[in-house]
Amino acid sequence: MTxxxxxxxxxxxxxxxxxxxxxxxxxxxxxxxxxxxxVVEALTGGMKPAKVATLTGYSYETIRRIARAKNLDRLREPTVTSRKKAQSGGDSPA
Incomplete structure (x- = not known):
């Protein structure tokens, strides 16, 4: 070959x-x-992020990032502790 x-x-x-x-x-x-x-369809349809993460094999954090990038509201309802922190304006004494 040349x-x-x-x-x-x-x-x-x-x-x-x-x-x-x-x-x-x-x-x-x-x-x-x-x-x-x-993923967005599943979340807006009411599926919990943890279940989406388990079914897809991706981490909860990946699912949360996708939701946040698509401007979805909260992925879950605030807990009693997080509501208290929000009302007091800071960390609760633990």
Whole structure:
């Protein structure tokens, strides 16, 4: 094989790899968007974040971040302790 043929094949291989990488990036983004849509649907449908996390295999924190990014209201009702802290304006003595 001549040097010119090797150079041509290298350029073709590099272009093919770049195209494959770009396509993989697009597919990853599409899958991520679809995942977020389904998570939001589950949360707005009343499913608890902990259950969504368990069913998907993602952490509660990931589910919370998705909800916050989509401007969802609270994921759960405030507890008695958190209500007391909010009313007193600070930490309760423990």
């Amino acid at each position: 040097e010119e043929e090797v150079v041509t094949r290298l350029k073709q291989a590099a272009a093919a790899k770049k195209a494959a990488d770009e396509r993989a990036k697009e597919l990853t983004k599409e899958a991520g968007d679809a995942f977020e849509i389904v």
